[in-house]
Amino acid sequence: MSSRDDILGRVRAGLQRNAGNAAAGREIMQAAMEGRVEGPKPAMDTAPAALLERFRIKSELQSSTVEVVAQESDVPAAVARYLAAMKLPTTAVVQPALAALEWAAAGLKVEARGARDADLVGITGCFCAVAETGTLMMCSSPDTPAAVSLLPETHVAVVRAARILPYMEDAWNLARAELGTLPRAVNFISGPSRTGDIEQTIVLGAHGPYRVHLVIVEN
Amino acid sequence: MRVGLFVTCLVDLMRPSIGFAALKLLENAGCEVVVPDTQTCCGQPAWNSGDKPGAEALAKKTIAEFEGFDYVVVPSGSCGDHIRTEYLGMFATEPEWRDRATAMAARTYELTDFLVSVLKVEAVPGNYTGSVTYHDSCTGLRSLGIKAQPRALLAKVKGVELKEMNGCEECCGFGGTFSVKFGDVSAAIAERKCDFIHSSGAKAVAGGDLGCLLNIEGKLRRMGDETTRVLHVAEILAGEV
Amino acid sequence: MEIKSMRFKANASASLANVVLQGNLKNAKGKFVTKRAEALRDLDDFEGTRDAAKAIRNKVIDNLDLWLERFERKALDTGAHVLWAKDGAEVCRLVTEIARKHGVKKVTKSKSMLSEEAGLNQALEAAGIQPVETDLGEYILQVDNNEPPSHIIAPAVHKSLDDVADLFHKVHGTPRKTEIPALTREAREVLRGHFMTAEMGLSGGNFLVAETGSVALVTNEGNGRMVTTMPKVHVVITGIEKVIPTLEDLSTLMRLLPRSATGQSISNYFSILTGVKKPEEHDGPEHLYFVLVDSGRADVVGGDFHEMLRCIRCGACMNHCPVYQTIGGHAYGWVYPGPMGSVLTPLYAGIENSIDLPHAATLCNQCGVVCPVGIPLPELLRKLREKQTDAGLRPLTERIGLRLWAWVAQQPTLYALGARFGVRYLKWLAGKSDRISLLPMAPEWTRGREFPAPQGKTFREMYAARRAAQ
Numbered sequence: 001m002s003s004r005d006d007i008l009g010r011v012r013a014g015l016q017r018n019a020g021n022a023a024a025g026r027e028i029m030q031a032a033m034e035g036r037v038e039g040p041k042p043a044m045d046t047a048p049a050a051l052l053e054r055f056r057i058k059s060e061l062q063s064s065t066v067e068v069v070a071q072e073s074d075v076p077a078a079v080a081r082y083l084a085a086m087k088l089p090t091t092a093v094v095q096p097a098l099a100a101l102e103w104a105a106a107g108l109k110v111e112a113r114g115a116r117d118a119d120l121v122g123i124t125g126c127f128c129a130v131a132e133t134g135t136l137m138m139c140s141s142p143d144t145p146a147a148v149s150l151l152p153e154t155h156v157a158v159v160r161a162a163r164i165l166p167y168m169e170d171a172w173n174l175a176r177a178e179l180g181t182l183p184r185a186v187n188f189i190s191g192p193s194r195t196g197d198i199e200q201t202i203v204l205g206a207h208g209p210y211r212v213h214l215v216i217v218e219n
Numbered sequence: 220m221r222v223g224l225f226v227t228c229l230v231d232l233m234r235p236s237i238g239f240a241a242l243k244l245l246e247n248a249g250c251e252v253v254v255p256d257t258q259t260c261c262g263q264p265a266w267n268s269g270d271k272p273g274a275e276a277l278a279k280k281t282i283a284e285f286e287g288f289d290y291v292v293v294p295s296g297s298c299g300d301h302i303r304t305e306y307l308g309m310f311a312t313e314p315e316w317r318d319r320a321t322a323m324a325a326r327t328y329e330l331t332d333f334l335v336s337v338l339k340v341e342a343v344p345g346n347y348t349g350s351v352t353y354h355d356s357c358t359g360l361r362s363l364g365i366k367a368q369p370r371a372l373l374a375k376v377k378g379v380e381l382k383e384m385n386g387c388e389e390c391c392g393f394g395g396t397f398s399v400k401f402g403d404v405s406a407a408i409a410e411r412k413c414d415f416i417h418s419s420g421a422k423a424v425a426g427g428d429l430g431c432l433l434n435i436e437g438k439l440r441r442m443g444d445e446t447t448r449v450l451h452v453a454e455i456l457a458g459e460v
Numbered sequence: 461m462e463i464k465s466m467r468f469k470a471n472a473s474a475s476l477a478n479v480v481l482q483g484n485l486k487n488a489k490g491k492f493v494t495k496r497a498e499a500l501r502d503l504d505d506f507e508g509t510r511d512a513a514k515a516i517r518n519k520v521i522d523n524l525d526l527w528l529e530r531f532e533r534k535a536l537d538t539g540a541h542v543l544w545a546k547d548g549a550e551v552c553r554l555v556t557e558i559a560r561k562h563g564v565k566k567v568t569k570s571k572s573m574l575s576e577e578a579g580l581n582q583a584l585e586a587a588g589i590q591p592v593e594t595d596l597g598e599y600i601l602q603v604d605n606n607e608p609p610s611h612i613i614a615p616a617v618h619k620s621l622d623d624v625a626d627l628f629h630k631v632h633g634t635p636r637k638t639e640i641p642a643l644t645r646e647a648r649e650v651l652r653g654h655f656m657t658a659e660m661g662l663s664g665g666n667f668l669v670a671e672t673g674s675v676a677l678v679t680n681e682g683n684g685r686m687v688t689t690m691p692k693v694h695v696v697i698t699g700i701e702k703v704i705p706t707l708e709d710l711s712t713l714m715r716l717l718p719r720s721a722t723g724q725s726i727s728n729y730f731s732i733l734t735g736v737k738k739p740e741e742h743d744g745p746e747h748l749y750f751v752l753v754d755s756g757r758a759d760v761v762g763g764d765f766h767e768m769l770r771c772i773r774c775g776a777c778m779n780h781c782p783v784y785q786t787i788g789g790h791a792y793g794w795v796y797p798g799p800m801g802s803v804l805t806p807l808y809a810g811i812e813n814s815i816d817l818p819h820a821a822t823l824c825n826q827c828g829v830v831c832p833v834g835i836p837l838p839e840l841l842r843k844l845r846e847k848q849t850d851a852g853l854r855p856l857t858e859r860i861g862l863r864l865w866a867w868v869a870q871q872p873t874l875y876a877l878g879a880r881f882g883v884r885y886l887k888w889l890a891g892k893s894d895r896i897s898l899l900p901m902a903p904e905w906t907r908g909r910e911f912p913a914p915q916g917k918t919f920r921e922m923y924a925a926r927r928a929a930q
Contacts, residue, residue, distance in 0.1 A: 002544070003544040003545060003546045003550060003754075004544040006546060007544055007546060007700060007752075007754045007758050008525050008528065008529070010754075010758035010759060010761070011524050011525045011528070011700070011758045011761050012525050013762075014758065014759065014760070014761030014762030014763060014766075015522070015523070015524070015525065015761060015762045016762065017525060022526070025522075025523035025526045026526060028519060028523060029523065029526055029527065029530060029670075029705070032519060032705040032706065032709075033670070033671060033705060033706065036706050036707075036708045037708060037709075038708045038711070038712070039508075039509055039512035039513070039516075039708070039709075039711070039712030039715070040503075040504070040505040040508040040509045040512060040712075041715075042502060042503055042504045042505075043504055058725075062728070113742065114742025114743055115742075115743070117652065117656050132725075133725050133726040135726055135730075140741065140743070140744060141741070142738070142740040142741050142742065145741065145742035145743050146685070146689050146743050146744065147689055147690070147742070147743045150682060150685050150686065150689060167711070168711040168714065169707075169708055169711050172707040172708065172711070181672070181734075182672050182674060182732065182734045183734070184733065184734060184735055184736065184737060184738070184741065184744045185688075185689070185731060185732075185733055185734075185744060186731065186732040186733075186734075187685060187729060187730070187731050188726070188729070188730040188731070188732075189728065189729060190726045190727070190728050190729075190730075191728055192728070193680065193681055193682035193728055193729070194680050194681065194728055195596045195597075195644060195680060195681045196614065196680075196722065197595070197596040197597035197600070197614060197615070197616055197681075198596070198600075198616070198619075198621055198624050198640045198643060198644070199484065199487065199620065199621050199640065200487060200488050200491045200492075200614065200617070201640050203640055203641050203644045205641075205644070205645070205648070206596060206644060206648065206680065206681030206682055206683070207594065207648055207651065207652070207655070207681050207682035207683045207685075207686055208681070208682025208685065208686075208728075208729070209682075226919050228869070228879075230919055231879060231918050231919040231920055232879055232882060232883050232886075232914060232918060233883075233912070233914045233915070234914070234915055235915055235917065235918065235919035235922050235923075236915060238919040238923070239919075239922070239923075254923055256872070256920060256923075256924070257872035258872075259869040259870070259872060259875045260869045262866070262869075264862075264865070265862060265865075265866045266842070267823060267842055267845070268845060268849070268858075268862050269842070269844075269845030269846040269847070269848055269849035269850075269854070270846075270849055270859075270862045270863065270866060271846055271849075271850075272866075273862060273863060273865075273866025273867070274866070276866060276870055277866060277869055277870065280869075280870055357822070357823075357824035357825060357826070358823075358824075358825070361824070361825045361826070361828075361829055362825065389782060389826075390782040390822050390824035390826065392782060392786075392822060393822065394821070394822025394823060394824070395822075395823075396819070397819065397820070397821065397822050397823075398904075398905060399902040399904045399905050400816075400819055400820075400904065401469065401472065401783075401816075401819075401820055401904070402902075402903075402904025402905050402906075402907050402908055403472065403473055403476055403904070403907065403908055404472050404476065404783055404786055404787060404820070405822075405904075405905075405908070406907070406908025406909045407476055407786045407908070408782045408783070408785075408786050408822070409908075409909060410908075411782075411786075433911070433912050434909070436910070436912045437895070437905070437906075437909035437910040437911055437912055438908070438909040438910075440895055440909070440910040440912075441908065441909045441910050449912075
């Protein structure tokens with residue numbers, strides 16, 4: 001007997017599986033898959049301005065830094081200002097999805113591609129953001145490779161205000177509507193990587209970025 | 220109102236004054252109190268040690284002795300909970316006993332809970348002068364919700380100054396047979412409790428379960444503390460100190 | 461992993477005597493407990509969320525076979541392979557075979573308790589494949605002579621900064637560093653090289669999503685993302701009970717898991733991984749394997765300990781356990797410490813191999829109160845005690861003593877006589893003192909504390925005398 005059959009056989013024996021309770025079980029399963037019941041969620045003001053404000057506050061609590069700009073064309077200059085203020089390199093890898101912005105005009109030298117170990121700054125967009133916890137939702141694709149938000153020491157993410165949603169449940173619904181199926185990797189990111197493994201003392205910058213800077217585009 | 224007082228085996232053996240204090244508090248509040256003299260133990264040690272037949276036999280004995288009263292009152296959260304909660308799960312295959320256990324459980328109360336929730340006492344006979352910190356025993360607190368009741372009653376005793384300790388809800392390390400099976404671990408947990416008590420600055424610690432109190436008193440004395448008094452809340456409330 | 465649960469008592473005493481460990485435990489306790497309490501405050505409805513989480517987990521484990529089949533079908537649709545392992549030996553065999561098939565020489569690992577259960581690192585090493593633990597805590601333990609973890613969330617919680625400073629100095633051959641950020645950077649640099657060169661990444665799985673055939677991973681350090689993004693092969697090793705229905709359910713459970721574990725409203729990284737890299741993608745594994753592990757779980761389904769299968773491995777029960785807080789995790793002697801471990805070890809590693817564990821609890825129910833999926837841990841521990849007694853596994857003296865005591869307690873006259881004798885004996889032991897410093901029938905009690913002397917007569921006697929006088 002294969003291990004699969006052996007394991008499932010013993011699970012079925014434990015549940016005293018028979019035709020009747022299998023049918024009932026399938027109904028429960030079907031109802032769960034179709035109902036997609038959401039659990040209790042913390043109350044939130046979902047007006048756009050309130051969502052942006054909550055997202056900013058929660059992001060800062062996660063040790064991200066935040067700047068709000070008026071429109072997308074302001075992004076390269078904002079990124080350049082941030083990198084200069086932090087005395088960080090002006091060379092960056094950018095997700096291909098953002099290649100069209102005027103990076104060079106802002107004095108930045110960017111390459112649109114997947115990330116490499118030596119990259120120090122990674123610039124990404126995000127699929128959407130979650131106000132509840134101050135979280136970015138990143139969906140991997142050829143235009144949005146996952147490692148750009150992971151390998152570099154600095155991660156700069158561009159967030160469109162209109163894509164800040166109240167809850168993670170809203171993010172799933174948006175993904176279902178726009179993408180159909182889930183991409184290979186959905187990464188929810190909430191601030192720079194960290195560890196507390198030595199004496200429960202939180203240190204920023206474990207294996208991923210040391211710092212995450214969010215540029216929110218209002219319009 | 221006829222109340223059956225279940226004094227508990229530990230009080231019977233170690234500290235009868237707690238039983239008399241409970242008696243006084245109940246009579247003072249107008250109850251007719253009966254203490255069945257065949258009572259022994261609720262069976263909790265057997266149940267918690269994995270001796271189901273022994274626990275069931277003692278549960279049946281206790282039910283038979285006490286089910287005729289309007290209420291059953293116990294000066295212990297853990298014995299009270301055993302009768303109120305655990306008896307119900309014991310008789311899955313004996314419907315008659317399950318029904319009798321259920322009927323009695325609804326009328327079984329921990330002492331301070333009974334005084335506050337059922338009798339709604341306005342005054343207590345005790346007088347005690349000094350600072351007291353309160354140790355919330357685990358089962359009473361987490362299973363029966365005994366938290367505000369003893370404090371509300373202590374507030375009625377003139378002269379009692381309640382000084383809450385940090386960690387008042389943390390286990391003292393007694394745990395019944397745990398305290399003799401793993402004496403070193405149990406005593407180390409008790410030491411933490413004693414540190415909390417000392418930090419509170421109170422001159423006495425009170426609680427609602429004698430097992431915890433014996434553990435705490437034993438550790439305080441071994442730590443060289445000869446002065447902090449260790450009292451059952453009923454003793455303070457009844458003035459039987 | 462070698463089972464050392466039989467030596468619980470000796471291990472516990474050693475832990476009590478370990479000054480460094482005691483200091484670290486005190487420190488850790490405060491942080492975990494306080495942070496959890498703070499993090500729960502911004503959930504408006506903790507109880508409601510917990511009820512929902514419990515219902516989600518019950519829904520799956522009550523029909524586990526159906527959900528497993530459903531998950532398997534969806535995972536296969538995404539291009540993943542699904543393998544099944546009955547026990548640790550089969551986990552080791554399957555993972556080694558996958559590694560060989562893909563010509564793997566090095567495996568980077570993010571935390572997997574199942575791999576600890578199986579002793580996978582030793583098996584990989586024996587097959588000439590290098591396993592590299594990448595969670596900082598796990599890495600510290602691996603380079604310290606493969607020391608076992610002492611906590612499921614904070615594996616190296618028993619080690620101090622000085623311990624780690626000495627260790628890295630010795631192992632890396634670098635100047636001794638004493639700042640935690642510097643030590644962390646040193647580990648990052650060493651491990652980055654491994655992340656970029658390993659051909660295979662190995663992870664556990666916090667949840668398996670039946671709706672999408674995905675694995676969900678919760679990490680803070682980013683190592684989970686590394687091992688599932690950089691190597692060409694990703695192997696997920698996870699227990700068969702980890703399935704959940706939908707992405708919505710995942711969101712509900714995520715409101716509780718990080719809060720219960722580390723006091724975070726969400727972990728830094730929460731990754732939902734589905735299928736393999738498409739040809740035009742820049743990163744991600746080309747091969748994805750799920751190894752669904754039984755190792756005792758299937759036999760728990762539907763039995764007395766069924767509810768334990770709800771466990772989501774947050775560690776809140778141990779963080780809040782007075783016994784764990786006092787002795788740490790190693791004393792428990794296997795993969796899972798604390799209350800959940802005292803239930804899981806007897807179930808998965810043998811009830812006869814863990815005689816002490818179900819008894820090593822005060823039944824204070826702090827664990828049950830904090831459990832985010834409402835597992836009645838004290839009740840399960842008590843049931844295990846019953847199983848031990850029924851199986852004749854408890855010491856004969858204890859069993860006879862309990863039965864004798866229970867029998868006497870059913871004979872009121874005999875009991876009253878025994879109590880009269882007992883109280884006088886105790887009083888005699890105390891003499892003029894208000895305490896007994898050596899209790900011959902329970903020396904364990906008086907080794908660490910006094911036993912207060914009884915008042916002198918039983919309540920029963922005094923009450924009868926009072927009634928007679930009235």
